[in-house]
Structures are given as C-alpha cells and as structure tokens.
Amino acid sequence: MRLLSDAELAQLLDKDIFHKISSAADTLGLECYVVGGYVRDLFLERPSNDIDVVVVGSGINIAEALKEQLGKRARLSVFRNFGTAQVKYKDMEVEFVGARKESYSHDSRKPIVEDGTLEDDQNRRDFTINAMAVCLNKARFGELVDPFDGLADLEDGIIRTPLDPDVTFSDDPLRMLRCVRFATQLNFFIEDETFDALERNADRIKIISGERVQEELNKIMMTAAPSKGFVDLYRCGLLPRLLPELTALDIVETRNGRAHKNNFYHTLEVLDNVSRKSDNLWLRWAALLHDIGKPKTKRWNNAQGWTFHNHNFVGAKMVPDIFRRLKLPMDAKMKYVSKLVDLHMRPIVIADDVVTDSAVRRLLNDAGDDIDDLMTLCEADITSKNEVRKKRFLENFRIVRSKLHDLKEKDYKRLLQPCIDGTEIMAMFNLKPSREVGELKKALKDAVLDNRVPNEREPLMELLMEKAKEMGLVKEE
Structure with missing residues (x-):
C-alpha cells in the first residue's frame, strides 16, 4: 500500500478521461467524484479500468456530455429507471450515478432511492475502504473526501462498515458475502463489531438470489487462498446456510482410540493446494466438493477402523443438486466437476499399489481430456502429515504421470475404444x-x-x- 497526498492523487488522475469528466462537470455546474474500488485500488497500487463516478445531481447528464467529447469510439448506455449511465471507451468502463440516499424494506434488498448529497452517498456505501471519494472538479481536483477513515482501515487491513453494521447487512444481505469476499481478496481482517453483525444477520442471506450468491462465492474461489473466505463464512454462520454439505464435514469421531481426520479442514487445504497450481474455477469447485460424500458413507469397521467406501461416487451424485441450488451452470461445467469428484480416488488407488499399464490405460480412458486436471486434484489431495507416506504417494503419482505421457504419445486414446461397437x-x-x-x-x-x-x-x-x-x-x- 502507498499513502498518497491530494497532490499525488491529482497526479495519478492526470489522464485524459478524468480531465474530460472534470470539464463536463464544471460546464454543467455539478460536483463530481470518483469513488469506490478505483480509489481504493489507487492506494493499494492495483490496476483498475472500472471507474465509478458519483455526481451531486444528474450522472446521466455528465455521461452524455462525456460521450460527446469522446466521439464515435465511445458507447453510451443510459438506465433512466435507475438514474445511472455507463460510458465504454477503449478498455475502460465509466459508471455514472447521481448521489443518493437509500432506505430498505425488510423483505427486499431493492432500496427506495432519493436524490442526496455526497455525504448521503458515502453513508450508503458497504465498507469504509469503498466509501472514499476523490473530487474531479477543477478547483478541487485530487482532493480526498474520507469521512469514515477508510484510508486508516486500508492501512490497517480492516474491513468495517461506515455505519451500524446491523443496518448495513440487514438492508442488503449481499453485503455480508461481499464483506467476506473483500477480506479474502485483500487478505484483510473483518473488524470485530462488523463480524458480530455477520453472525446476527446470517439468516437474512435467504432473501438473496442464487445468482448473486454464486457470483460472490466464485470470486472467493478465485482468490489466492480461498480457504480464508470459507473459514470466515463458516465462523459467521453463512456457510451452513449456503453449503451445508460442506460444513457437515466438520466432525471428528473417535472409536476404540481411532479417529478419522477432520474432512472440512482437509478439504480447505486441498482447495488451497489446487489454487496454487491452477486458475481453473471449476477445478477449484471440484476440490471444494471432492469429499462431500463422506458423511453419508462413513462406517466403522473393527478391522479397518473408519471407512468412507464409495464416497467419491456418492459425492458425484450430490454435485448436480448443489449446482442447481446455487444457480451454478448445469452444463458441461457441472458434469466436469461431478466427473472429477467421481474419479478423484482412482489415481490414489493406483498410486497405493504397483502402477500397472493396464490400470493407467483405464484411468486415461475414463478421464479423457480431463486427465491432467484430475491428476492435479489428486496430488493436491495428499495432505498427510506422515512425510514418508506423502513422499511415496507423490513419487507414485510421478510414475502415473510418466505412464500417462507415454500412453498419450502412442495415441492410446484413439485405440482404447474397441473397433466392434x-x-x-x-x-x-x-x-x-x-x-x-x-x-x-x-x-x-x-x-x-x-x-x-x-x-x-x-x-x-x-x-x-x-x-x-x-x-x-x-x-x-
């Protein structure tokens, strides 16, 4: 993070697009501020091409004036019902909205909107780090307006709401997921009072559509260490309401002095392992769901101890219902996740024995084009604290990969299907x-x-x- 003076902010905003916005605002006699994530990311030194602009007055009027200045290469979209407009120009998107104040009914996250001041607009922002504004008018160009000490929270790595967090989260429960998502993306801590409000208001998440929920979950999944987000979701009570199949893994039973591992925290370790190797969102979902069949298949055997036979098959059958509930795609992506959940034990079984060509051929035939992703998942699944056992598995996986490579070279994929159908x-x-x-x-x-x-x-x-x-x-x- 970098602390910036108003003069340094003005220097960073010394771009043609901001000067044109400034000119349009001054010509119309309106106050104009860049706000939200763009301002936050200036201090975090992160690139951003999505610009949010608040206008004390009509944001649409300034958007139309900006379009005139930019000419034919700019595209203007106006949403009069919401009082907003968007200008797309080259690789930038600028959203304009009039400053407003909002009030909510208890059973909806759709606010009643009235025109307001800059202060009203900052009051309705979700978190202090997103409530900072920088003036774009020529006379005050680059001046930071930070009524809630968002800059201090940014420096301290804290997520906090500008006003009473109970009101903030009850008004718009989606902000609870955004709270956890920002904490995960930025590796910040959620302030205690704000976290307590997450717990108190967790049940309000039920009024949020599955589409909005999965959008935030996917953003958490795509962070560098998604386990942090899922632990926070669990601690505040949101995860049991969204993915009870996952929280059901958080149990350790002991019988005759023998205990099985905690499969919830094992799953999060696997998810982080996969995330270090791949940006594939659906491979990460497969990692998150790979053991969800274990609670249904857990059995005690006096000779073997705890067993989870066929948990991969049972888990694969659970994937479609989870995807349907969370409004995740029910297409090839869901089938891919279900397939990897189903197959994730196969390479482990092979690696736990003599690695034969026959077993590897069968694996290649069943996994098809997803074989490399399956191997990545299975290698990530080796979280044993027994270093000797872990080393042996990983070495055998190396042999499996080597044999897979050899079989591909010989084009066995084409030859594996018998020529008599x-x-x-x-x-x-x-x-x-x-x-x-x-x-x-x-x-x-x-x-x-x-x-x-x-x-x-x-x-x-x-x-x-x-x-x-x-x-x-x-x-x-």
Whole structure:
C-alpha cells in the first residue's frame, strides 16, 4: 500500500478521461467524484479500468456530455429507471450515478432511492475502504473526501462498515458475502463489531438470489487462498446456510482410540493446494466438493477402523443438486466437476499399489481430456502429515504421470475404444439395448484395456463369439 497526498492523487488522475469528466462537470455546474474500488485500488497500487463516478445531481447528464467529447469510439448506455449511465471507451468502463440516499424494506434488498448529497452517498456505501471519494472538479481536483477513515482501515487491513453494521447487512444481505469476499481478496481482517453483525444477520442471506450468491462465492474461489473466505463464512454462520454439505464435514469421531481426520479442514487445504497450481474455477469447485460424500458413507469397521467406501461416487451424485441450488451452470461445467469428484480416488488407488499399464490405460480412458486436471486434484489431495507416506504417494503419482505421457504419445486414446461397437453387437445377436449387450461390450473393452488382445477386428470377433457362447447367445455346434 502507498499513502498518497491530494497532490499525488491529482497526479495519478492526470489522464485524459478524468480531465474530460472534470470539464463536463464544471460546464454543467455539478460536483463530481470518483469513488469506490478505483480509489481504493489507487492506494493499494492495483490496476483498475472500472471507474465509478458519483455526481451531486444528474450522472446521466455528465455521461452524455462525456460521450460527446469522446466521439464515435465511445458507447453510451443510459438506465433512466435507475438514474445511472455507463460510458465504454477503449478498455475502460465509466459508471455514472447521481448521489443518493437509500432506505430498505425488510423483505427486499431493492432500496427506495432519493436524490442526496455526497455525504448521503458515502453513508450508503458497504465498507469504509469503498466509501472514499476523490473530487474531479477543477478547483478541487485530487482532493480526498474520507469521512469514515477508510484510508486508516486500508492501512490497517480492516474491513468495517461506515455505519451500524446491523443496518448495513440487514438492508442488503449481499453485503455480508461481499464483506467476506473483500477480506479474502485483500487478505484483510473483518473488524470485530462488523463480524458480530455477520453472525446476527446470517439468516437474512435467504432473501438473496442464487445468482448473486454464486457470483460472490466464485470470486472467493478465485482468490489466492480461498480457504480464508470459507473459514470466515463458516465462523459467521453463512456457510451452513449456503453449503451445508460442506460444513457437515466438520466432525471428528473417535472409536476404540481411532479417529478419522477432520474432512472440512482437509478439504480447505486441498482447495488451497489446487489454487496454487491452477486458475481453473471449476477445478477449484471440484476440490471444494471432492469429499462431500463422506458423511453419508462413513462406517466403522473393527478391522479397518473408519471407512468412507464409495464416497467419491456418492459425492458425484450430490454435485448436480448443489449446482442447481446455487444457480451454478448445469452444463458441461457441472458434469466436469461431478466427473472429477467421481474419479478423484482412482489415481490414489493406483498410486497405493504397483502402477500397472493396464490400470493407467483405464484411468486415461475414463478421464479423457480431463486427465491432467484430475491428476492435479489428486496430488493436491495428499495432505498427510506422515512425510514418508506423502513422499511415496507423490513419487507414485510421478510414475502415473510418466505412464500417462507415454500412453498419450502412442495415441492410446484413439485405440482404447474397441473397433466392434454396441450397434454391431445387437445386429449380430438380434438383441435390443440390454444387460447382455453391456456385458459383451465390457468384455471387449476390458480385453483391450488389459492388453490381452490387440484392438483389431479378427481377435476381438473371436473373443466376442466365445463370450456370447458362455452367455448362451450362440448355440454350441
């Protein structure tokens, strides 16, 4: 962070776009300020092309005047119902809004809006670090207006609301998720009184649409260490209301002196491990959900201790309902996450034994183009504190990766599907789609994957006929 004087702010704002806004405001006789994230990011020395401008008066009028100055290359969008306008120019977006004050009803986050002063507008801002404004009028160009000591909070790394946090969060419960999101993105702490208000108002999140919730969750997921955000969401009571399947993992049971690990904190460790390796949002979702099937599959076995057999399969079946509830995409992205959850134990099973070509071929066939992401997830899943065991797993994963590379080089992906398909099998034995067809296809596929026969028509046909005779589909001669 860098502390900036008004003169230094004026120097940083010494750009054509701000001078044009200034000229338009002075010509119309209106006060004009750049506010919010753009100002915050000036002090944090972070690049930003999204500019929010508050006008004491009509923001639309200044937007229209700016469009005239910028000419045909600028695009103006006006939203008169909301009193806002947007100007897009080159790689910049400038949002204009008239200063306003807001009031809310208890069952809606849509405010009743009235014209207001700059002070009114800053009062309605979510957090002190987003309530700072810098004047753009020529006479005061670069002057910081910071009534809530947002600059001090920025310096101390604190997220705090400008006014009573209970009112702030109750009025617009989405701000609770934004609070956690900003704390995670900036690696800040949430001030105690503000955090207490999160706990008191957590139930208000139910009036927020799934679309807005998932937007904030995705932003938390894409931070450098998303675990921080999920711990804060859990501590304040929001996570049990949004992802109860995840908080159900926060339990450790002991029987006969044997305990299983805490799968909630293990999951967050896996998520952070994946986040250090990949910017793929959906791979991160797969990491977050990879163990959600464990509570439903947990069993005690006197010989083995705690087991979670088939938790990957059960977890994969849970993914669609979670995506549907959170309004996440129900397309190939959901199927990708479900697939990785389902397969995430396979490389671990392989790595825990002798790494055979046959097992790796099967893995490659089932994972397809997502094999590299699956391996990234599985490597991230090794969080054992037993360094010897961890080293052995990672070394075996290296062998798995090496074999995968060799198989790809030989183009096994193309060769793994038997050249005799289900349609031909049904025609040969006069069958309809049925269990018998599935068994015959599986027999051929297993033989190819195990390298018992080459993927060629003649040896496969011979094998097919033998299997069909065993099943009574062909009469003995």
